[in-house]
Amino acid sequence: xxxxxxxxxxxxxxxxxxxxxxxxxxxxxxxxxxxxxxxxxxxxxxxxxxxxxxxxxxxxxxxxxxxxxxxxxxxxxxxxxxxxxxxxxxxxxxxxxxxxxxxxxxxxxxxxxxxxxxxxxxxxxxxxxxxxxxxxxxxxxxxxxxxxxxxxxxxxxxxxxxxxxxxxxxxxxxxxxxxxxxxxxxxxxxxxxxxxxxxxxxxxxxxxxxxxxxxxxxxxxxxxxxxxxxxxxxxxxxxxxxxxxxxxxxxxxxxxxxxxxxxxxxxxxxxxxxxxxxxxxxxxxxxxxxxxxxxxxxxxxxxxxxxxxxxxxxxxxxxxxxxxxx
Amino acid sequence: xxxxxxxxxxxxxxxxxxxxxxxxxxxxxxxxxxxxxxxxxxxxxxxxxxxxxxxxxxxxxxxxxxxxxxxxxxxxxxxxxxxxxxxxxxxxxxxxxxxxxxxxxxxxxxxxxxxxxxxxxxxxxxxxxxxxxxxxxxxxxxxxxxxxxxxxxxxxxxxxxxxxxxxxxxxxxxxxxxxxxxxxxxxxxxxxxxxxxxxxxxxxxxxxxxxxxxxxxxxxxxxxxxxxxxxxxxxxxxxxxxxxxxxxxxxxxxxxxxxxxxxxxxxxxxxxxxxxxxxxxxxxxxxxxxxxxxxxxxxxxxxxxxxxxxxxxxxxxxxxxxxxxxxxxxxxxxxxxxxxxxxxxxxxxxxxxxxxxxxxxxxxx
Numbered sequence: 001x002x003x004x005x006x007x008x009x010x011x012x013x014x015x016x017x018x019x020x021x022x023x024x025x026x027x028x029x030x031x032x033x034x035x036x037x038x039x040x041x042x043x044x045x046x047x048x049x050x051x052x053x054x055x056x057x058x059x060x061x062x063x064x065x066x067x068x069x070x071x072x073x074x075x076x077x078x079x080x081x082x083x084x085x086x087x088x089x090x091x092x093x094x095x096x097x098x099x100x101x102x103x104x105x106x107x108x109x110x111x112x113x114x115x116x117x118x119x120x121x122x123x124x125x126x127x128x129x130x131x132x133x134x135x136x137x138x139x140x141x142x143x144x145x146x147x148x149x150x151x152x153x154x155x156x157x158x159x160x161x162x163x164x165x166x167x168x169x170x171x172x173x174x175x176x177x178x179x180x181x182x183x184x185x186x187x188x189x190x191x192x193x194x195x196x197x198x199x200x201x202x203x204x205x206x207x208x209x210x211x212x213x214x215x216x217x218x219x220x221x222x223x224x225x226x227x228x229x230x231x232x233x234x235x236x237x238x239x240x241x242x243x244x245x246x247x248x249x250x251x252x253x254x255x256x257x258x259x260x261x262x263x264x265x266x267x268x269x270x271x272x273x274x275x276x277x278x279x280x281x282x283x284x285x286x287x288x289x290x291x292x293x294x295x296x297x298x299x300x301x302x303x304x305x306x307x308x309x310x311x312x313x314x315x316x317x318x319x320x321x322x323x324x325x326x
Numbered sequence: 327x328x329x330x331x332x333x334x335x336x337x338x339x340x341x342x343x344x345x346x347x348x349x350x351x352x353x354x355x356x357x358x359x360x361x362x363x364x365x366x367x368x369x370x371x372x373x374x375x376x377x378x379x380x381x382x383x384x385x386x387x388x389x390x391x392x393x394x395x396x397x398x399x400x401x402x403x404x405x406x407x408x409x410x411x412x413x414x415x416x417x418x419x420x421x422x423x424x425x426x427x428x429x430x431x432x433x434x435x436x437x438x439x440x441x442x443x444x445x446x447x448x449x450x451x452x453x454x455x456x457x458x459x460x461x462x463x464x465x466x467x468x469x470x471x472x473x474x475x476x477x478x479x480x481x482x483x484x485x486x487x488x489x490x491x492x493x494x495x496x497x498x499x500x501x502x503x504x505x506x507x508x509x510x511x512x513x514x515x516x517x518x519x520x521x522x523x524x525x526x527x528x529x530x531x532x533x534x535x536x537x538x539x540x541x542x543x544x545x546x547x548x549x550x551x552x553x554x555x556x557x558x559x560x561x562x563x564x565x566x567x568x569x570x571x572x573x574x575x576x577x578x579x580x581x582x583x584x585x586x587x588x589x590x591x592x593x594x595x596x597x598x599x600x601x602x603x604x605x606x607x608x609x610x611x612x613x614x615x616x617x618x619x620x621x622x623x624x625x626x627x628x629x630x631x632x633x634x635x636x637x638x639x640x641x642x643x644x645x646x647x648x649x650x651x652x653x654x655x656x657x658x659x660x661x662x663x664x665x666x667x668x669x670x671x672x673x674x675x676x677x678x679x680x681x682x683x684x685x686x687x688x689x690x691x
Binding site for chain 2: 025052056061073089096103104105106109141
C-alpha cells in the first residue's frame with residue numbers, strides 16, 4: 001500500500017471525490033493554480049479545470065455563503081478556509097444558514113457542503129494561524145464537525161464528509177499535515193462519521209483525544225506502559241455528533257479517563273465528554289475525570305506556543321495521578 | 327449630482343454612469359415613452375391585482391398579529407411594486423432569494439398566502455411552500471442571502487443552464503460585507519444574477535443618509551465591475567421593465583446587474599416597530615402621494631383597462647382569498663414537538679434520537 005502524508009491523503013480524497021462525482025466543486029483562496037498554501041488541492045485545477053477548482057476572492061464569508069448557495073442547487077462544494085483564525089466571518093453562514101437550511105425548509109432545500117480548514121498550533125505560524133476553536137463549531141445543531149489524526153482517517157473521513165447529505169466542518173491538524181505518514185489505499189472507501197477509533201487497547205485508563213493531540217496521547221500511552229499502566233487511546237475523530245458509546249464502554253472497562261485537547265479548557269469539548277461520563281458512566285469511575293488542555297489564555301505566538309500545547313509529560317502526570325487516586 | 331475630481335491637472339482614466347428609469351409619474355400620467363408591455367392589459371392588470379392583494383393580505387396579517395394570532399410581521403405598504411415588479415419578470419425555473427419583506431414576490435411565484443402566514447405564525451412548514459421548490463425562503467439576517475445567490479448563480483452557470491438568480495434585499499443590507507462580497511464575486515464570474523435593492527429609505531429607524539454617503543445605491547455595482555441603475559420603485563411598470571431587461575441580459579450571459587428600487591416604507595418596519603418614534607407624520611404623508619397602487623390604477627383607468635366595477639370585483643375577490651388563507655392558517659394545528667428533530671439531519675444521529683424520544687415522551691429502556 002502506498003504511503004502518504006496527511007495532506008497528501010486529503011489531496012487524494014479530494015481528487016477521488018471529484019473524479020467520482022461531477023457535482024463536487026472545490027473553492028477557496030489560492031486553491032487553484034497554487035494548489036492551496038499547504039498544497040492540499042495541488043494538481044486539482046489542472047485535472048478538473050478552473051470551473052470546478054475555483055480561486056475565490058479573498059473573502060471568507062463569501063466562501064461559506066457560496067457553499068450554501070451551491071449546495072442548495074445540488075452541487076457538493078468543498079470550501080477551504082486558509083487557516084482556522086479566518087473562519088470566524090463564516091460563523092454567520094454556518095450558524096444561520098448551512099446548519100439549518102434543511103430544517104428551515106423542512107427538507108425542501110439541503111446543504112451538503114464541506115468547509116475544510118487547518119486546525120491547531122505548533123508550526124511556528126504568524127498570529128491568528130494557530131486556533132483550535134472546535135468546541136464553538138460543535139455547539140451548532142445541524143452541523144457535523146470532523147477532525148482526523150492520521151492520513152488513513154483523513155482520506156476516509158473526508159470522502160464521507162463530501163458525500164454526506166449535511167454540512168460538515170472538516171478540521172485538519174496543521175501540525176500533522178506532513179509529520180503524519182501512513183499507508184493510504186486510494187480505494188474510495190469512506191469511514192463512518194459517527195464513530196470514534198480505538199487506536200490502542202488498555203485496561204487501566206482511557207485517554208480520549210482528537211486531531212494533532214492524538215500523537216501526544218499515543219506517546220503518553222507508550223511512556224505509561226513502561227510503568228506497567230495500560231492506557232486505551234481513543235481518537236474521537238468526529239466531535240459532532242460524537243460517539244458516546246465507545247467512550248462509555250471504554251470507561252466502563254478502565255474506570256479512569258483523561259481527556260486531552262489543545263483548545264482552551266473552559267467550555268472546551270472535553271467538558272462535554274466529562275459531563276457525559278458523569279451523567280452516564282459515574283458508577284464505573286474509580287477516579288475523577290481529568291482534562292489536560294490548552295490554558296485559558298489567548299494562544300501564544302510562536303515563542304511560547306510549545307508551553308501552551310499539552311505535552312506528553314502533562315498527559316503522563318495526569319494519567320499517573322488518576323491511576324493513583326483511591 | 328456632484329462630480330468629484332481630486333485634481334484638475336490629472337487625467338481622467340475612467341468614467342461611470344448611473345441611469346434612472348421611470349415611466350409613470352406619481353399621478354399615473356406618462357412621463358416617458360412606455361415599454362411595449364405597458365399596452366398589454368392582461369399583464370398590467372395582473373400586476374395591479376397582485377399589488378392590491380398584497381396590501382389587503384398585509385392588512386389581514388397585521389390584524390391577526392394585533393389580536394395575538396400571528397407573530398411579528400413585516401408589511402410591504404408603499405413598496406408593493408418592488409417585489410411584484412421583479413417576480414413578474416422571472417421564469418418559474420429562475421431562483422428567487424428574497425428578504426423578509428418580499429411576500430409579493432413569493433405569492434406571485436405560487437407560494438400560498440396561508441403558507442406565508444404559517445411562517446410568520448412561527449411554523450417552519452411555511453417555508454416548505456408551494457412556490458418553486460428551488461426558491462430560497464425568507465431571509466431574516468439582513469443581506470446574508472446575497473452570498474447564497476452568488477453560489478446559486480455559479481451553479482447555474484457551471485451547469486450551463488439558462489436560468490437566473492434574483493436576490494432582493496433592502497437599503498440597510500448594502501452596508502454589509504455580505505452584499506459587497508457577493509456582488510464582487512458575481513462581477514468576477516459574470517454570473518447570471520440580478521441584485522435588487524428595495525431602497526425604502528429606512529433600516530428600521532436609521533435613515534439612508536446614515537447608511538451611506540453615496541448619491542445612489544445603484545453605483546455600488548460599479549465598484550463590483552458591473553452595471554447598476556436607479557428605478558422608480560413605486561412605478562411597477564419601471565420595475566417590471568428593469569427586471570425584464572436585467573434578467574434577459576443575465577440569461578443571455580451578459581452578467582449581473584443591480585437594480586436600486588427607490589421607494590418608501592409607508593408602514594412600520596414590522597408589527598414590533600413604531601415608526602412615529604423616528605419620523606414625522608408629514609414626511610410619511612408626503613410619500614403617500616407616490617405610492618404604487620393608486621399610480622397604476624390612474625394609468626389603467628386613463629387607458630380604459632380598468633373600471634370601477636373591476637375594482638369592486640377585485641376587492642371582493644381579495645377579501646375572500648385573504649379570509650380563506652387566514653382560515654386555513656388558523657386551522658393548521660402545530661406540529662408535534664418531537665418533529666423539531668425531523669429535518670435536523672438527513673438521518674438523525676443516534677445521539678440526538680434519544681433526545682427526540684425524550685421529547686416524544688418515550689422512555690429508553
